[in-house]
Amino acid sequence: MCSAPGCWALYGSVLAWKDTLPGDDGTAAQRIVDTYAVQHPANPDRRNRQSVAGHLMSLCASIEHGVTGVRLRRMIGDWTHRDYPLLVPAPAAFPVTIRDVADAGQPSRPAIVEDWATSAWAAWAAHHDTVCAWLAASRNGRSMTRPPARPRLAAR
Numbered sequence: 001m002c003s004a005p006g007c008w009a010l011y012g013s014v015l016a017w018k019d020t021l022p023g024d025d026g027t028a029a030q031r032i033v034d035t036y037a038v039q040h041p042a043n044p045d046r047r048n049r050q051s052v053a054g055h056l057m058s059l060c061a062s063i064e065h066g067v068t069g070v071r072l073r074r075m076i077g078d079w080t081h082r083d084y085p086l087l088v089p090a091p092a093a094f095p096v097t098i099r100d101v102a103d104a105g106q107p108s109r110p111a112i113v114e115d116w117a118t119s120a121w122a123a124w125a126a127h128h129d130t131v132c133a134w135l136a137a138s139r140n141g142r143s144m145t146r147p148p149a150r151p152r153l154a155a156r
Helices: 005-015 027-038 046-065 069-079 098-103 106-123 125-138
Strands: none
Touching (some): 027 046, 027 069, 027 106, 046 069, 046 106, 069 125
C-alpha cells in the first residue's frame, strides 16, 4: 500500500488505539484497517487489486450485512487469493480521512470510525454491484449474517 509518510504515520497512531474502542466486537478495528486500505488504491498490480477488493468486500459485509470483525478476519483470507480486475475509476477524494480519525478525542472515536468507514464505502458506489457480486460468489449463496450450518452427524 502506497501512502504519504505523514498519512502512514497517522494510520500507525490510530492502530495503537484501535483495539481499545469500548464495546467493540472487532468490527470497528476491522473497519479501520479496511477503510485505510480502500482509500489507498495505489496501483494496478495484482496484490493491490486483491487488497482493495478484499477490503471493499469486508466493508460491504460489515456495513450492509452486519458481519462482525471477528468473522470478517476469518473470511478475508478466502478472498485475497483470487485475481480481481482494477476498479476504475477509483474515488478521487474522500470526505473523512485518517486525519479526522487521528484527531478525534477518545469519546468520539467510535462515531468517527463509523463515519469514516461508511463514507469510504459510499465513495466506491460506482462499484458496489461488482463488489457485492464478488461477495455473494465467495459465500456460495450462504447467509452473510450467520455462520454456515454445521453438518449433522448421523445418529447411531
